[in-house]
Amino acid sequence: MLKVKNLKVGYGNVPVIFDLSFEVRQGEVVAIVGSNGAGKSTLLKTISGILRPSAGEILFCDKRIDNIPAYRIVEMGISHVPEGRQVFGKMSIKDNLMLGAYVLRSESEKAARLREVYELFPILRDRENQKAETLSGGEQQMLAIARGLMSNPRLLMVDEMSLGLAPFLVDRVMDTLKVIRNKVTVLLVEQKVQEALEIADRGYVLQNGRLAMEGSGAELLESDIVKKAYLGL
Numbered sequence: 001m002l003k004v005k006n007l008k009v010g011y012g013n014v015p016v017i018f019d020l021s022f023e024v025r026q027g028e029v030v031a032i033v034g035s036n037g038a039g040k041s042t043l044l045k046t047i048s049g050i051l052r053p054s055a056g057e058i059l060f061c062d063k064r065i066d067n068i069p070a071y072r073i074v075e076m077g078i079s080h081v082p083e084g085r086q087v088f089g090k091m092s093i094k095d096n097l098m099l100g101a102y103v104l105r106s107e108s109e110k111a112a113r114l115r116e117v118y119e120l121f122p123i124l125r126d127r128e129n130q131k132a133e134t135l136s137g138g139e140q141q142m143l144a145i146a147r148g149l150m151s152n153p154r155l156l157m158v159d160e161m162s163l164g165l166a167p168f169l170v171d172r173v174m175d176t177l178k179v180i181r182n183k184v185t186v187l188l189v190e191q192k193v194q195e196a197l198e199i200a201d202r203g204y205v206l207q208n209g210r211l212a213m214e215g216s217g218a219e220l221l222e223s224d225i226v227k228k229a230y231l232g233l
């Protein structure tokens with residue numbers, strides 16, 4: 001579904017991602033794990049068209065997308081849940097969700113989508129008229145993911161869903177991926193290496209803008225690189 005080939009990205013003259021290639025197949029949950037500064041957010045921003053690569057190709061459903069505008073990429077079916085959630089605290093939960101539906105054409109389509117998302121996340125329905133800032137950190141992350149689903153994407157990209165959450169909440173928020181994984185393909189990037197690899201079908205380890213390793217989530221968790229560099233074992 002998503003193919004990234006020999007990608008290079010930088011800021012000005014400073015390269016951040018070097019010759020990166022990977023793919024995400026339909027129906028998978030793929031995790032790209034790495035430390036702070038490895039280039040994870042830069043990578044997602046490049047896929048969603050916010051940044052432009054200096055070399056390489058990005059294909060989505062066999063079409064080149066590395067030269068088309070971000071809003072068109074959303075319409076094609078890629079949704080990006082940004083780092084830090086970026087929910088609008090003074091707006092209601094429902095209005096936050098409807099912002100994610102702006103690419104849908106008809107009101108009936110939007111209403112149907114809202115019903116579907118509420119079925120996945122009933123707590124959002126129960127509190128739809130409350131301001132988003134009244135939600136806890138974990139619930140706001142759920143809202144951010146739900147908003148990402150409102151455009152009915154084929155690929156959902158989630159940047160650091162665990163960031164700033166208490167440890168017991170990380171697992172709860174990761175569990176929301178189990179709820180959606182039958183409906184949408186997921187690419188997540190994470191610093192919380194263990195939690196991400198436990199839920200992922202496959203993963204890639206990103207170190208300083210380069211791939212250090214790839215494999216199934218279980219293989220990576222068993223690998224010396226991951227154990228030593230990220231799990232403190």
Ligand SMILES: Nc1ncnc2c1ncn2[C@@H]1O[C@H](COP(=O)(O)OP(=O)(O)O)[C@@H](O)[C@H]1O
Binds near residue numbers: 011038039041042043
């Ligand atoms: N807007 C920017 N301008 C210049 N350098 C940036 C910018 N954003 C990120 N960087 C640099 O790019 C590198 C990768 O950052 P980032 O993609 O945010 O990593 P991660 O998400 O893995 O923590 C870091 O060295 C960071 O300082």
Ligand SMILES: [Mg+2]
Binds near residue numbers: 083159
């Ligand atoms: Mg980041």
